[in-house]
Amino acid sequence: MTPSTFPDDPTSFPDEEASFALTGPAGKLEAISNVATPAEARAGVALICHPNPVQGGTMHNKVVTMVERSLRESGLDTVRFNFRGTGTSAGSYDEGNGESEDLAAVADWARRMRPGDALWLAGFSFGSYVTIRNAVRLKAAALVSIAPPAGRFALGGIEVPQCPWLIVQGEADEVVEPQAVFEWIAGLPVRPEVVRMPETSHFFHRRLMDLRGAVKHAVQPWLPPLRRG
16 A cells, blocks of 8 residues: 655644655655554554665565554554665765664654654664664663664664663574674663574565564553553
8 A cells, every 4th residue: 555645744643654754864854654543552653764775775674564564553653764865865874873863853753743652663673773772862662673783783882771672583694693682682781572583584584474473462561551532
């Protein structure tokens, strides 16, 4: 289903799947929002970040769209967006630094549209690096990290979030070294919930529905209350 096209910088959160641009620090950011089924809608918004654009990552990546679906089916409204220099987003790749500011701009918009809602952050690979390093700064209510790139990006010096945190890692990941991820997790002062998926590659080939189930099951106890009105 093709999202409806909305004007740039919407002044309210769209009540249907919508495509629009937000003003970011380097120019326009291409974004798509979606909403949970009204009867199941929770008072929360999840921002989902895509893998490394240098390797072709965009907000249309299958893992990103499956995580979006999982969180929306759990009752959260969602926003996914293209980092700077990706798709029609302005700017150029900045190794996670400028992308952090892109995420902050989208978070600011979401909070203005939905004041009082819980803000969740989710990311896949490079996107999980960006969300992890900004979870404390952006006061995330929960964090979902799919294949965090331990050993490829500097996760060690990041302030560890205290919010509920799920990490899903495939044990046959050919891009991110699984053992590096598990060793990084073992050294964290606060342990996240970890789902290890055997015989699962970086892009979750033939395991996307398993990923959906793992995310929905894990986040169930953390969900904000039902949306009223």
